Amino acid sequence: MTNDMSHAAPVRPQRRAGAHAAPPRQVTSQLSASLPTLEIEDTPQQSGTPVITFDHVTKVYPAQPNKPALNDVSLQIFAGEFVFLVGHSGSGKTTFIRMLIREVKPTQGHIYIADEDLANMRNWRVPYLRRNIGCVFQDFKLLPNKTVFENVAFALEVIGKSRHVIKTQVPEVLRLVGLQDKLNKRPDQLSGGEQQRVSIARAIVNRPPILICDEPTGNLDPQTSRGIMDLLERINRTGTTVVVATHDREMVDNMRRRVIALDRGNLTRDQDRGVYGFDV
Numbered sequence: 326m327t328n329d330m331s332h333a334a335p336v337r338p339q340r341r342a343g344a345h346a347a348p349p350r351q352v353t354s355q356l357s358a359s360l361p362t363l364e365i366e367d368t369p370q371q372s373g374t375p376v377i378t379f380d381h382v383t384k385v386y387p388a389q390p391n392k393p394a395l396n397d398v399s400l401q402i403f404a405g406e407f408v409f410l411v412g413h414s415g416s417g418k419t420t421f422i423r424m425l426i427r428e429v430k431p432t433q434g435h436i437y438i439a440d441e442d443l444a445n446m447r448n449w450r451v452p453y454l455r456r457n458i459g460c461v462f463q464d465f466k467l468l469p470n471k472t473v474f475e476n477v478a479f480a481l482e483v484i485g486k487s488r489h490v491i492k493t494q495v496p497e498v499l500r501l502v503g504l505q506d507k508l509n510k511r512p513d514q515l516s517g518g519e520q521q522r523v524s525i526a527r528a529i530v531n532r533p534p535i536l537i538c539d540e541p542t543g544n545l546d547p548q549t550s551r552g553i554m555d556l557l558e559r560i561n562r563t564g565t566t567v568v569v570a571t572h573d574r575e576m577v578d579n580m581r582r583r584v585i586a587l588d589r590g591n592l593t594r595d596q597d598r599g600v601y602g603f604d605v
């Protein structure tokens with residue numbers, strides 16, 4: 326699949342001077358091959374091929390024809406970035422995330438993951454797209470009758486990984502999230518923070534280059550939330566691009582990472598080392 330990125334020149338409002346759009350590039354490749362493997366320094370370079378591009382994206386749900394959930398949103402997210410997506414309830418954060426995994430399609434505009442235009446992606450390719458994007462949700466979405474090990478293993482089983490890979494990668498990722506002693510517990514035997522660690526382990530066990538989190542600390546107390554954010558930062562330092570939709574003002578203000586703000590579907594702010602910036 327080929328697309329001409331020279332048509333995608335998204336605007337990044339309120340970015341620091343010098344931040345620039347990726348040079349036009351024509352690439353023909355499979356998605357998984359085109360997502361770069363990285364060695365990341367403290368501040369990832371905002372150059373090269375973006376891993377996520379929104380190019381004048383508008384989404385209008387039929388139930389609300391006069392109120393776009395997203396309105397002409399253009400932005401780029403580069404490999405290795407850690408980005409907060411903030412905004413009031415109903416501002417479009419979940420819509421943004423659902424579009425990234427092609428659960429929802431834009432009414433207008435284009436979304437690219439690496440060099441692949443999701444609008445042109447054949448349906449049979451969508452599961453492959455989703456293998457490249459780990460997802461973490463507020464309510465964990467764990468399978469209640471499976472153990473910690475089985476919950477994480479399941480993510481590999483459904484994509485046909487061998488028993489050998491499962492036996493190697495699952496304990497490794499559970500060690501990374503600090504749950505090596507809980508392999509045989511069921512979700513109801515874990516705290517909320519531990520359950521969220523399981524869901525993060527499940528999201529990253531296949532080593533996706535992008536990790537998307539929708540309110541990952543929404544159900545957790547402040548101290549547990551900090552532990553989860555530390556974990557997401559550690560995952561980011563391994564080169565994974567991390568996008569976190571959140572209402573957690575304290576976390577955003579403390580971490581000072583890139584902040585993209587939505588207000589009633591409009592992109593109103595895009596700041597390096599930003600703050601939450603809304604009254605709650």
Ligand SMILES: Nc1ncnc2c1ncn2[C@@H]1O[C@H](COP(=O)(O)OP(=O)(O)OP(=O)(O)O)[C@@H](O)[C@H]1O
Binds near residue numbers: 389
């Ligand atoms: N399936 C849908 N059908 C119709 N309207 C929808 C649908 N999903 C979302 N919306 C509307 O789109 C707008 C954006 O919703 P969205 O869920 O993306 O916001 P959000 O920022 O994630 O909110 P929250 O922080 O409460 O999760 C809202 O006005 C919402 O009512």
